[in-house]
Amino acid sequence: MLLRVRDRVERLCAAATEATALRRDVLDALRRVVGFDAYAFVLTDPETEVGVQPLAELPVPSDIPKVIRAKYQSTVNRWTGLGPPATLTGPSPWRDLLSRYGVSDVLSACFRDQFGCWAFLDLWRRGGTFAAADVESVASISAPVTRALRRCQAATFGSAAPARRVDPVVLLLNAELHVVGQTAATAAYLRTLVPPPEGAAPIPASAYNVAAQLLANEAGVDRHPPMGRVHLADGVWLAVRAGRIDQDTIAVSIEQASPGERVGIFARAFGFTARETDLLERLAVGADTRELARTMHLSEHTVQDHLKSVFAKTSVRTRRALLARALGT
Known part of the structure; x- marks a missing residue:
């Protein structure tokens, strides 16, 4: 079984050209051998390690800001310090929060190489725990998935300069990471970054992640800056940043990445x-x-x-x- 999932994922990785499709295919392959009830597979800025583009299926749509905030505040299996894939151990606010939704275990993995951290994965299980074989299955695909994710990010840098420029937008979040204001063009960005289901409003997941990282900075949990770079479309890269306006308000800016900001991602993506x-x-x-x-x-x-x-x-x-x-x- 382990060899089958690894071989299947290696074939998927060899053919992959785009990170979202790759993540969906990997989750499909894992679901055949590792039972899970929900997931979050999050692309990260390889340098700052902040989540920028989640692919998630979670049973807590109204509490997503709360879950992300708790994830960033927790040191248990935090992807920034995670080695091999691991399951939940020890108490944490994140674990306490998940237990309210009936989540009994989480299998976490980080997709990292010498050039940076490219993504992290959380698989949620209700009513039971992950076995050693489940952990081994995820560990067996870590290297090929990491290589493929990096290659997919490299592919976003086209052979020509981006044909369009995009204007900056701003979201305002309160201490609970709920949106309390945003500029007019924000929704269009969010729909492209994390496409919502038909007829649903876009979820500002990238903004939640950088704002949660700001709170993690302030709490002394992690020193990485509250900033991430993410590919929008057609060779356009965005820089997403969080900064505090006052005690109750966080501003998240989303703007086209500068040439200097692109260089760091480019160099890492191409190894x-x-x-x-x-x-x-x-x-x-x-x-x-x-x-x-x-x-x-x-x-x-x-x-x-x-x-x-x-x-x-x-x-x-x-x-x-x-x-x-x-x-x-």
Whole structure:
């Protein structure tokens, strides 16, 4: 059974081109061998590790802000510190909250490699606990799913600059993460990021996540910044940030990611080394080969070798094409 699910998921991962479809397919495969009653499979910003694009089926639609807030406040199996997949152990506010909905166990996994954290997964079970075989099944697919998620994110950086610009929007949330105000264009963004069921209002899940991270910062639970970058559509990347206005109000801004903000995601998605990332950042501000060699303390020949490696990883042939993809300009 373990070999079958792993082989099936590896085939799905090899064919995957888009992260939402991949997550749905992986959940389908897991459901055949691991019984679960609900799930949250959340894409994260690989650098800040904040959730930005959830795929979820939860029995608590009216309490989603409360569940997300409790998840971020908990240190039990928090994806930012999670190693291999694990089930619930020890007391936590998140566990206490889930028990009110009849959830008896949660199997958590983080999809992480040397380039960052790409997603986390929570499988909920009612009336029983996950067995060691369930944990092993999820662990067996971690590596191929991580590689495929990173490849899908790389694929969002098209060969040409995005054809459109998008205007910034703002949501205002109260201390319980309920929306108390928003700008006019916000709903259109939210429908694209997390498409709701036909006829339903969009759920601002990305906003809930960054706001919950702000609260986690303030509580001393986690130091990652309350910010995440997420692909909207057609090569457009957004930056979602949370900041406190006053004791009772959190502002969440959603705006097109700057060229500098795109570079970090781009380099991680394509698997750049630290030296290659440094080179790309310097190229982005206009450095030529001589300047790169001088400031990076390399020979011009070594700079060219690094460029060849970057070109091979990104399937481009020129610096102009590289920067168009990375910066979106």
